[in-house]
Amino acid sequence: xxxxxxxxxxxxxxxxxxxxxxxxxxxxxxxxxxxxxxxxxxxxxxxxxxxxxxxxxxxxxxxxxxxxxxxxxxxxxxxxxxxxxxxxxxxxxxxxxxxxxxxxxxxxxxxxxxxxxxxxxxxxxxxxxxxxxxxxxxxxxxxxxxxxxxxxxxxxxxxxxxxxxx
Amino acid sequence: xxxxxxxxxxxxxxxxxxxxxxxxxxxxxxxxxxxxxxxxxxxxxxxxxxxxxxxxxxxxxxxxxxxxxxxxxxxxxxxxxxxxxxxxxxxxxxxxxxxxxxxxxxxxxxxxxxxxxxxxxxxxxxxxxxxxxxxxxxxxxxxxxxxxxxxxxxxxxxxxxxxxxx
Numbered sequence: 001x002x003x004x005x006x007x008x009x010x011x012x013x014x015x016x017x018x019x020x021x022x023x024x025x026x027x028x029x030x031x032x033x034x035x036x037x038x039x040x041x042x043x044x045x046x047x048x049x050x051x052x053x054x055x056x057x058x059x060x061x062x063x064x065x066x067x068x069x070x071x072x073x074x075x076x077x078x079x080x081x082x083x084x085x086x087x088x089x090x091x092x093x094x095x096x097x098x099x100x101x102x103x104x105x106x107x108x109x110x111x112x113x114x115x116x117x118x119x120x121x122x123x124x125x126x127x128x129x130x131x132x133x134x135x136x137x138x139x140x141x142x143x144x145x146x147x148x149x150x151x152x153x154x155x156x157x158x159x160x161x162x163x164x165x166x
Numbered sequence: 167x168x169x170x171x172x173x174x175x176x177x178x179x180x181x182x183x184x185x186x187x188x189x190x191x192x193x194x195x196x197x198x199x200x201x202x203x204x205x206x207x208x209x210x211x212x213x214x215x216x217x218x219x220x221x222x223x224x225x226x227x228x229x230x231x232x233x234x235x236x237x238x239x240x241x242x243x244x245x246x247x248x249x250x251x252x253x254x255x256x257x258x259x260x261x262x263x264x265x266x267x268x269x270x271x272x273x274x275x276x277x278x279x280x281x282x283x284x285x286x287x288x289x290x291x292x293x294x295x296x297x298x299x300x301x302x303x304x305x306x307x308x309x310x311x312x313x314x315x316x317x318x319x320x321x322x323x324x325x326x327x328x329x330x331x332x
Contacts (some may be wrong), residue, residue: 005176009197011299014202024318027318031175031198031203031287031288031318032197032198034200035200035202036200036201037197047189105255121197122197127313131266137331138277140313142312143312143313146308146309146312146321147306147309149323150323150325152193152197152320152321152322152323153320154318154319154320154321155312155319155320156320157210157315157316157317157318159316
């Protein structure tokens with residue numbers, strides 16, 4: 001963790017398809033990233049785990065390989081689209097060193113693991129994202145990370161009054 | 167909320183008796199407070215609601231007035247002690263304008279209300295505090311605030327490796 005006098009910080013920003021995550025990133029660029037620290041922004045996108053459909057009787061049905069490939073391709077396109085958008089925002093709003101990382105798995109666990117693995121001094125994320133239904137059953141990703149990540153966690157909500165905030 | 171180009175920010179830090187909350191304050195002073203923004207630090211301490219003991223059968227027993235007064239006095243002393251400690255930390259670690267506020271009530275609700283009332287651009291708090299038992303039954307104060315406060319929320323954990331951190 002960055003201690004008194006330290007001059008380098010690694011700020012991990014978890015990005016996803018949501019407008020809120022882009023808002024969190026821009027808030028971070030405007031309010032956290034500072035010339036005083038030589039900050040590195042680590043942009044992390046977590047793709048959901050590979051699709052497996054489980055029926056109610058517990059039998060797992062695997063999709064055909066064509067469908068799997070199409071889902072995989074779509075997932076990669078979304079990941080690239082999100083990263084491009086995030087990188088553009090970084091260059092528009094600040095002059096900061098940016099690294100990107102795309103991972104697979106459950107966002108809850110992957111984000112927490114990556115704060116550790118990448119040596120993050122701070123994790124920044126939106127309060128929602130990663131789907132309403134999943135959130136309803138498992139609790140929000142941001143709550144989980146706030147409890148389980150070892151570094152400080154900044155949760156940024158998109159204000160309702162700004163419908164188009166990045 | 168502070169937008170691009172804004173130069174003043176009001177940072178609300180919820181302090182309590184815990185070492186973690188002092189750690190959160192010092193983290194904020196080292197990592198958030200910046201000369202770039204003319205930050206005002208709003209230190210908020212929330213005293214628990216007046217003591218009423220409820221027995222398991224639902225009957226409420228009120229304490230005698232002497233006991234109530236003693237509890238009240240103790241609560242005020244704790245509040246002052248916490249505020250003094252927090253203000254000392256602010257003057258040691260930074261040159262920042264500080265305002266203090268002591269309120270009564272359930273920390274969950276009061277902290278969220280005060281972010282609104284005091285026009286906070288950011289809320290900073292520890293992840294624990296406010297008692298293990300209450301937290302177990304009602305969920306953590308920080309989770310509640312991260313979900314309900316309208317401004318961005320920064321949750322700072324005390325690292326286990328620093329037993330005496332601020």
